[in-house]
Amino acid sequence: MRILILGGSWFVGRAVVADAIRRGWEVTLFNRGRSSIAPEGAHLIRGDWERDTHLTQLAACGPWNVVLDVAGAVPAVVGNMARVLAPATEHYVFMSTISVYRDWPYRPVDEFSALWDGDPDLDPGTRRWDPDAYGPLKVGCELAIRREFGDRALFVRPHVILGPGEYVGRLPWWLSRINQGGHVLAPAPPERSIQPVDVRDVARFTLDLVAANATGAFNIAAPIGRDTYADLLHACRDVTGSAAEFVWADEAWLVQQEVREWTELPLWRTLPAAWAMDAGKAQRAGLACRPLRETVADTWSWLREGGVPIAHERFAEHGISAERETELLTAWPNSPRDPG
Ligand SMILES: NC(=O)c1ccc[n+]([C@@H]2O[C@H](COP(=O)([O-])OP(=O)(O)OC[C@H]3O[C@@H](n4cnc5c(N)ncnc54)[C@H](OP(=O)(O)O)[C@@H]3O)[C@@H](O)[C@H]2O)c1
Structure with a gap:
């Protein structure tokens, strides 16, 4: 070929x-x-x-x-x-x-x-x-x-692609924030379904299609309902070995506080169909999506080994500033307080 x-x-x-x-x-x-x-x-x-x-x-x-x-x-x-x-x-x-x-x-x-x-x-x-x-x-x-x-x-x-080399700044931001520990602002509900796909699975499936001379259009996403937002954040905590504690703030409240969806808290979107891409056609054609945890672990290894994403204007859009996060954690009525 x-x-x-x-x-x-x-x-x-x-x-x-x-x-x-x-x-x-x-x-x-x-x-x-x-x-x-x-x-x-x-x-x-x-x-x-x-x-x-x-x-x-x-x-x-x-x-x-x-x-x-x-x-x-x-x-x-x-x-x-x-x-x-x-x-x-x-x-x-x-x-x-x-x-x-x-x-x-x-x-x-x-x-x-x-x-x-x-x-x-x-x-x-x-x-x-x-x-x-x-x-x-x-x-x-x-x-x-x-x-x-x-x-x-x-x-x-x-759909959203994550994995080693990501330069958009979504998973790298969550990993580095959770690695810092402390109380981490997280968008409730934790059971929100998400379906990001690993970059290596996108590559493999695309080339499988090429090898098969496939034509037309194929959606690519992890299966709907397989992973949740909590799975993502917990995997970040596990692979970094952090003692971070998640403070799940109600999404309506976050919207009221004008937290920017999708970017300020990466991958958070309140619209229920944000993670409702049907990739059944691809799955029937052989798309295999590795566990989200593997994507998170390998991205963390890549960063730890000195992986540097290419400089891109989108990187700086992602993540919430430390000051703003503290402000919101303090204002969230159900937030656990730091002792002392
Ligand atoms: N990230 C996501 O979550 C996501 C989700 C869905 C779809 N996608 C799609 O996935 C793709 C992501 O692409 P990527 O940026 O990772 O691709 P990539 O192929 O890894 O990188 C972009 C390439 O374009 C080259 N390039 C840029 N401008 C050029 C020019 N004027 N002439 C020649 N080469 C040029 C760059 O090299 P040089 O700078 O050396 O020229 C670089 O090799 C996009 O099509 C995006 O729409 C992404």
Whole structure:
């Protein structure tokens, strides 16, 4: 299998590259080479996917059985890459997201749920992360690829991805906060169902689909109801060996205090359908999700061994400041008090 991976060096891409090399595939990465060198066993072509001359030179290095765009988010750019690479490529795979669904997180979603309107030619002009623009932009990317590849395209749409290398800052923040110990503000109810998926399981399943020449769309998430918010926080406490005590504050009260959902307390969202992605199609096709505890343990090991996420603007958005947490713990009527 000759595979070209567009990106491949931050988080999801790294896991995909590692898995493809393990399979003995002939792996080429295309990126600017800013964030890392290519791992042993992969060939790196340096270039900027926003520059036509670089894309033309890249296309001349083909052909490939499959091109996998891990990180594209600008329809005009993604579409241009797909167009230039099309003559040298049999199948095209795009790493999309749950955010393409218009109803998420308001209603449960499966692959038949309505998508946002997307424009395959759109270039918003900025490359800054914008949570409101993200879903429609990724839909535009899917449309742009579909235009070039039709039914030779595969779209994988993961829910939240965690694991070693995460640079968004969700699990790394919880791990480091819980490692510090003390009373930790936690959003009740502890039994809230969550379904983050391990980056290595996303990689393995995506490449299993590639190997099977699968096309169409697949949601990727852990099974609904398997894990809870308490499972996540308790696993963080166990793997760090911390003596942290969780103070489960009522979610309505947290909202009243204007605690920002999703970011200030990472992965916390009050809407009941936030964690209601149906990934049954993927499960029937062989998606296997390792235990959440393993993801937490391996992310902690990675951090302890000096793992450093690539610098990303989203990292700083995650987590609550120590001052604000103390303020809220003091104000929460049921909070246990520190002795003395
Ligand atoms: N995190 C989540 O919870 C989550 C959930 C659902 C879906 N997703 C999707 O998963 C993917 C995550 O991707 P990732 O960031 O981890 O991917 P990645 O492939 O590991 O990293 C991004 C790559 O893009 C390269 N790159 C950036 N700009 C470039 C340019 N102009 N020209 C060439 N290369 C460029 C970077 O390398 P250089 O900087 O060296 O160029 C890097 O290799 C995204 O598609 C996201 O939508 C994520």
